[in-house]
Amino acid sequence: MKIITPVKQVPETGNVTMDEETGTMKRAGVESILNPLDLYAVESALRLREEHGGEVIALTMGPLSSEKALREAIAMGCDDGVLLSGREFSGSDTWATAYALSRGIGHIGDYDLIICGERATDGDTGQVGPEIASLLDLPIATYVSSVQAVHCAGGEDPCSGAGNGDIVVERMLEDGYETLKLLLPALLTVVKEINVPRLPTLGGKKTARDAEISPRSTSDIPMDRKLVGLNGSPTRVVSIDRPKVTRNGKVIDARDESRREEAVEEVLSCMRRLGVLKR
Amino acid sequence: MIFSGVWTVAEASAGGLEPVSFELLTRGRSLADKLGTDLAAVVIAGGADRGEVRKLIEAGADKVYLVDDPRLKHFICENYSNVLVRLIQRYKPEIILGAATSTGRTLMPHVAAAIGAGLTADCTELDIEEETGCLLQTRPAIGGNIMATIKTAERRPQMATVRPRSTVPADPEPGREGEVVDVEYDPCLYDGRVEWLGFRESESDAAAIQDADVVVAGGRGLRKKDNFDLIREMADHLGGAVGASRDAVDRGWISYPHQVGLSGKTVTPRLYIAIGISGAIQHLAGMKTAEHIVVLNSDPEAPILKVADLGLVGDIFELMPMINERLAEEVGRE
Numbered sequence: 001m002k003i004i005t006p007v008k009q010v011p012e013t014g015n016v017t018m019d020e021e022t023g024t025m026k027r028a029g030v031e032s033i034l035n036p037l038d039l040y041a042v043e044s045a046l047r048l049r050e051e052h053g054g055e056v057i058a059l060t061m062g063p064l065s066s067e068k069a070l071r072e073a074i075a076m077g078c079d080d081g082v083l084l085s086g087r088e089f090s091g092s093d094t095w096a097t098a099y100a101l102s103r104g105i106g107h108i109g110d111y112d113l114i115i116c117g118e119r120a121t122d123g124d125t126g127q128v129g130p131e132i133a134s135l136l137d138l139p140i141a142t143y144v145s146s147v148q149a150v151h152c153a154g155g156e157d158p159c160s161g162a163g164n165g166d167i168v169v170e171r172m173l174e175d176g177y178e179t180l181k182l183l184l185p186a187l188l189t190v191v192k193e194i195n196v197p198r199l200p201t202l203g204g205k206k207t208a209r210d211a212e213i214s215p216r217s218t219s220d221i222p223m224d225r226k227l228v229g230l231n232g233s234p235t236r237v238v239s240i241d242r243p244k245v246t247r248n249g250k251v252i253d254a255r256d257e258s259r260r261e262e263a264v265e266e267v268l269s270c271m272r273r274l275g276v277l278k279r
Numbered sequence: 280m281i282f283s284g285v286w287t288v289a290e291a292s293a294g295g296l297e298p299v300s301f302e303l304l305t306r307g308r309s310l311a312d313k314l315g316t317d318l319a320a321v322v323i324a325g326g327a328d329r330g331e332v333r334k335l336i337e338a339g340a341d342k343v344y345l346v347d348d349p350r351l352k353h354f355i356c357e358n359y360s361n362v363l364v365r366l367i368q369r370y371k372p373e374i375i376l377g378a379a380t381s382t383g384r385t386l387m388p389h390v391a392a393a394i395g396a397g398l399t400a401d402c403t404e405l406d407i408e409e410e411t412g413c414l415l416q417t418r419p420a421i422g423g424n425i426m427a428t429i430k431t432a433e434r435r436p437q438m439a440t441v442r443p444r445s446t447v448p449a450d451p452e453p454g455r456e457g458e459v460v461d462v463e464y465d466p467c468l469y470d471g472r473v474e475w476l477g478f479r480e481s482e483s484d485a486a487a488i489q490d491a492d493v494v495v496a497g498g499r500g501l502r503k504k505d506n507f508d509l510i511r512e513m514a515d516h517l518g519g520a521v522g523a524s525r526d527a528v529d530r531g532w533i534s535y536p537h538q539v540g541l542s543g544k545t546v547t548p549r550l551y552i553a554i555g556i557s558g559a560i561q562h563l564a565g566m567k568t569a570e571h572i573v574v575l576n577s578d579p580e581a582p583i584l585k586v587a588d589l590g591l592v593g594d595i596f597e598l599m600p601m602i603n604e605r606l607a608e609e610v611g612r613e
Binding site: 036095130132133171174175177178179180183186191192193233234238239240242247253260266268270272277278 | 353355356357360380381384385386387388389390391392393395396397398399400401415417419420421425426427428429430431432433434470472473474475476477478479480481487489490492493517518519534535536538541542543549550570571572573577579584585586587588589590591592593594597598601602605606609610
C-alpha cells in the first residue's frame with residue numbers, strides 16, 4: 001500500500017506554563033514538535049505497511065523549520081517526507097491548508113490511503129482532514145478507532161498504489177462505535193484510541209538525520225497561487241482576546257480533620273445551588 | 280448573487296432530533312433577527328418523524344428543508360455533503376451553523392471545502408458585525424488561552440460549528456407558524472463508495488461525557504485504578520459522567536474516551552469536579568469553560584485551584600467518601 005500522512009508541526013506544550021497576569025501561555029523558548037495526535041496517524045500507516053507492504057510518506061506544509069516534524073515521522077519509520085514551503089503559503093487557514101496539501105498529495109500520486117490525525121493540538125479545528133477528502137473526492141471516515149480489515153483487489157501487486165480494494169474501519173462516535181467499509185483510495189482521520197505509537201529507534205533517528213528533504217513550492221507543484229496562503233483563505237482573524245483563567249474561587253484548607261465536615265457541606269451546598277442534586 | 284437567510288443543520292438521532300438541533304436554533308434565531316432575515320433548519324434523514332420536524336418550527340425556525348430518504352438513514356459524509364451542497368446552491372443562505380459533534384465536524388468542513396466557503400470550528404460566541412453584516416465568530420485557540428474572533432469577509436455562505444451545550448435549547452412556542460419544505464432526494468447524489476456496516480454502543484460509561492450536566496474527573500492523585508470506583512460512585516449519585524486526566528488514562532486506570540483535555544475531549548458541564556488532578560495546561564484546556572468547577576486536591580499549590588470556584592485542599596481519600604455519603608443521603612441513590 002502507498003500511504004500518505006499529512007502532519008503538522010505544533011508548539012510543544014508539555015512544559016508550558018501560564019502567565020498568570022495575562023492568562024496566556026509563556027511561549028518563549030517553546031520547542032516545536034510533531035503534533036502529538038499525528039503520531040497515531042503515522043503509527044497506523046506504519047502498521048498497515050508492515051502488514052501489506054508498500055510505503056509511507058509524510059507530508060507537511062509550513063516554514064522551512066517544519067522539516068523537523070517530517071524527520072520525526074521518518075525516525076518512526078516513514079519512508080520519505082515531503083515539505084511544502086514558501087512565503088506564498090503563509091497565513092493559510094484550514095481551507096487554504098487543505099488545498100495546498102491536496103495538491104501535494106496529488107503530486108506524490110498513486111496512493112491507496114491518506115491517514116490524518118484527528119486534529120492539531122494548536123489550531124484544534126479537525127477540519128483539514130475532511131477538507132482534503134472533499135477536495136480530492138476521496139471517501140472519508142473520521143474519528144477512526146480501529147482498522148478491522150483491508151481487502152486488496154486486482155493484479156499481482158494489488159496494493160501498489162493502484163487504489164483498488166477496500167478498508168473496513170470502526171469510528172468512535174459520542175455514544176458508540178460505527179463500522180464503515182470504504183473503497184480505496186480513501187482518507188481516514190484517526191483518534192488516540194487506535195494504537196500506541198512507537199518510539200523512534202536509534203537507526204530510525206539516523207535515517208531521519210540523513211534524509212534529504214527538499215522544500216517544494218508553488219513553482220514545483222502545480223497549484224493555483226490565488227488559492228494558497230492568506231489570499232486563498234476565506235477566513236481572517238480580526239481580533240484576539242486574552243481571557244483570564246483565574247476564577248478566584250474559594251479555597252478551603254481541609255487538611256485538618258476538624259475542617260473536613262464544613263468543607264464537605266460547602267460542596268453539597270454548591271451542588272444544591274446549581275440544581276444538580278436530583279432524586 | 281444574493282445570499283440571504285440563516286440556516287442550522289439539525290442532527291437526527293434514533294428517537295428524533297438531537298438536543299443540539301434546538302441549541303443551534305437559539306444561536307440562529309438571534310443572528311437572523313439581527314439581520315432581519317429568516318431562519319431555516321435543514322434536516323437530512325432516512326425516516327424522519329414529522330412531529331419532531333415540526334418542533335424545529337415551534338423552536339424558532341421559519342422554514343425546515345427536509346430531505347428524507349431511506350438511503351440517508353445513516354450519516355455517510357459524502358451522501359450528506361452532496362445533499363447539503365445542492366441545497367446551498369439552490370437556496371443560497373448567508374450563514375450556516377452546524378454542531379461540533381462527530382457528525383457536524385465531519386460534514387461541515389467537507390461541505391465548506393466543496394463550495395470554497397470559510398468555516399470556523401467550535402465557536403463559543405456568534406454575532407453580526409454592524410457595519411458589514413458579517414458573521415463574527417469567536418472561538419478558543421491555543422488550548423483555550425486566547426479567544427480569536429474570525430470573520431469571512433467575502434465568500435458566502437459563512438459557516439461555523441458550535442459546541443453542544445454551549446447554549447440553551449430554544450423554548451418551543453406551541454402553534455408557531457412555519458413551512459416544512461419537502462425536498463425530493465436526487466439519487467444522483469448517492470455515493471456508493473462508503474457502506475455502513477453496523478453500530479455498537481460504548482461498553483464504558485464514557486458515552487455521555489460531553490452531554491453530561493456533571494462530570495466527576497480523576498487524575499494521578501487517585502494512585503490506583505480501583506480508586507476510580509469512588510469517582511464513579513460520585514458520578515452515579517449526581518447522574519453525571521466520569522472524566523479523567525491524561526495521566527490516569529496513560530496509566531491504564533480508565534479508557535481514552537474518558538480523557539478530558541487538549542488531546543481528549545472538551546467538556547462544558549454545569550459542574551466539573553476535579554479530584555486528584557494537578558491541572559496541567561492541557562487538562563485545563565478541556566474543562567475550564569465549565570460553568571462551575573469544584574476541586575479536591577491534596578496540594579495547596581496545584582495549578583487547578585486557580586480555575587476553581589470552590590477548592591478543597593486535603594486528603595481526597597477522606598473527603599471523597601464523606602461527600603459520597605452525604606450525596607447518598609441527599610439523593611437517595613445507592
